[in-house]
Amino acid sequence: MERTMNGLPFSFAGETLTALPSGALHWPARRLLCVSDLHLGKSERMARRGGPILPPYEARETLTRLDADIRATDPETVLCLGDSFDDLDAMRALEDLARAMLATLMAGRRWIWIEGNHDAGPVDLGGSHLQTHHDAPLSFRHIATPDATGEISGHYHPKARISLKARSLTRPCFLIDDQRLILPAYGTYTGGLHSHRPPLNTLMGPGARAILLANPPLAVPMPR
């Protein structure tokens, strides 16, 4: 049984954006869906490098969630904000099923791969390949820059811990202040960096908020 996914609308740089419970960002005015840090092929890369042999199903799992978000928002453009693949070999080694799933998702849409620190270099799966994507008043890049405005980035996999009655809860989250918005990691095998840890705690300005992934997402003052 699928539950209805309820997004949380908020405004950033004068635009109305929606944080989805999955960690994707929707920009209805441009019909754009943005996801960050998919890290497809992470299990393959770890195994290849002699690390633990983790269950190799994370690409399928990540793409299945992306498929649901695409169905729900019907975007013209899908923008992957970097570290879409755990490395370029992981992209090449992507299993056939995941490759086919990805091709289906890409069909009939504009697809933008932003370069990340894990997957710098061309992607041979089609779509356009950019370092930064500008669509005024917003700009999209993988790693936040110090003096940007209207900047949307990923990379840090932010998560935040809040205290509820007699228990605490940690969830991946969006971080937002006057200048920038940082997306949570969308990939299945991705951990997180607490909002109260450097560099996130210094990167984010006063009055920053965290939008925790939940259905619908929950906005709180960013825990520092």
Next chain:
Amino acid sequence: MTALPPIIEDWFSQQGWHLHPHQRAMFDRSGDPALLLIAPTGGGKTMAGFLPTLAELAGDSHKGLHTLYVSPLKALAADIKRNLRRPVEEMGLPIRIEDRTGDTPQSRRKRQRADPPHILLTTPESLALLTSYEDAAHTFRGLKRIIVDEIHALAESKRGDQLFLALSRLETLAPGLRRVGLSATVEDPPALAQLLARAPDPCPILNADPGPDPDIAMLETAEHPPWSGGGGAYAIPAVLDQIRQHKTTLIFHNTRAQAEIFFHNLWLANEEGLPIGIHHGALAREQRERVEAAMVAGDLRAIVCTGTLDLGIDWGDVDLVIQVGAPKNVKRLVQRIGRANHRYNAPSKALLVPANRFEVVECVAALEAARAHALDGDPRGPGPLDVLCQHILIRAAAGPFDADTLYDEVKTVGAYADLPRTTFDRCLDFAATGGYALRAYDQWQRLVQRPDGMWQLRDPRGAARIRMNIGTITDSDKLKVQLKHRRGGKPLGEVEEAFAATLTQGDTFLIGGHIVRYEGLREMVVEVSRDKGRKPKIAVFSGTKFATSTQLSDRILAMFRQDGWPNLPPHTADWLALQREVSKLPERDRLLVETFPHDGLHHLCLYGFAGKNAQQTLGLLVTQRMEERGLNPMGFVATDYATLIWGLDPVTDPAPLLARDGLHQALEGWLAENAVMKRTFKTSAIVAGLIDRNSPGGKRKSGRQATFSTDILYDTLRKYDPGHLMLDITRQEAMRGLVDFGRIEQMLDRIGDRIDHLSLPRVTPLAAPLFLEVGKVPVKGSAEDVMIERERKALMDAAGLA
């Protein structure tokens, strides 16, 4: 009768010592391939174990390793080294004795492999590590004897399974190896003997004179025990009295948290400043060693402790053991009592302090069982597969191997004697490729099969990773506690990650007997400062939770059948009589279910006597079924003997909630999503080598975004590969331990349809203490989202962000 070499004989007469009969017998039978000695503490077990070694090494010019000694504690290895060196030096024997544990410096370890001593004292983990080197054959060549000390303690956990698997390797490397096990009193010596011997060979058992029966009683206190709780604080004055009257008192607690709280209260009441220490496994090593040294020196009058002092290190002149809280298990009680009067043939003296009214009953039942020498224990079942997976990896690290040969070797281990080849092959496949469906690419292989059929590591560098992750103790959930502003400074101990997650700045808690204030978390270290307060805000961090044994539960139920209770204190006897008057007392082959309204809610109390873990799981099962039936359960709390559930609607017919049908599907289905199952998975995943505890290159990556929760792996496997070996292992583990599903099944099988449902107007005497229990579990439908919804408005309003 074989004669002792004169050099040893002379030394004994110089000391004015005579061999105990069991020491003599052990010596006479030293040629046996396997031999198990059961002897009480202080029975000269160690000498009984080593005497044949000393005799063989006295005349002979043996080269290399002769005897391997394995014990569960590093400290025990060091202790034995001290105690053994003295006679060896005084006899002038040319014997080299060394220990090797996780604390041994790298340089010495390396030398030990190339040039091993005659006697090497070690732990199961260090032994497993030794067998993982390519030169293991050289190290163990000529090995004659292995002594497994405290084998009863090892055999209860996966550490024992790992050790016995390592023995099967040693047997191949040093054929004809003789095995000796040294054990405290256990309920089933033949079962233990079978684990020690090479299966299916027999293993004779020698029993030392158990000595006089211990002098055990309940501690008389002026104040009555409270209705619930586990602190035993009411008994502090009486305990202090006992400390005054004895030389050294050991005060045992079942959990670290209880030990901390008790120590804190004892210290506050200790007006004359008696020297009292605390010792438990969550304290930093430095802290523990200080207490141990003070104890050996005889500087302490009492030590508040947990199971860490259960084992046989000679800590000086202990003349009284006090057990606070119900012992949960008769065998452990008897072993603990043995810690007093560490002298042969002197009765041990012990006092029990029930922490609450119900524990009075349990303590009396345990006393009666101890006096009747009726020990308890549950058979552990076949050897766990996660340990076998690790063993296969360890074997691979030592060099190429043949699967048939390894399988034959594993089958010589008692716990794995019936291992089917198909199961072995699944474990091998898991070790080799991760065991996933549809995976055959080269980069997914950890082990590869050579053209000649032998298996080996794909990348020889993998050996380092395997070695770094050897062991079956998983404490990856623990965080170190340190004083702030003292980088690398004073460690105080550890707390569980889950406990640390509940702390917010300013919270105070107890550790090492001191109140500390939580300051924050820095790189997985809990930073605290000293706090001057007298009362900690949060007192609980959980240690191991023991469930009351099946046998002890049965004794309690048998006691309930008595017409009256002259064997119980009047306050407790009256309480049981009142319960019988207004309701019923639970019976062994029936299940008493009480329902009653209280405080505007409907309550249901199930007296299953299945132990705390199983009663907890039962709470999950029953509330889930209540939810399905629209009975709106709101929460439950469990103890060793009952589960109390509350909700909005009354339960009129409890039978369907307890139906045996569909129980296993419940384990497969929603129960599998429970946090306890995920923890069970994580533990096995670490042991089996699915995830690393440590990785070469030392430190964790600085960015924590590199690591992710094992819960995700568990969910992914369940979704895409439900037949995976790791999930099978998780289900097997869930039958015991934290989930203890097996005990629920036993209970339901035993009661059949004999459910006594009593609908009562108010709370019953036996149910009343449950209302005061801590650890209430809220029932959450779609829990976290609901909680978030409730907090949403409040949070945003408070911050003015709405």
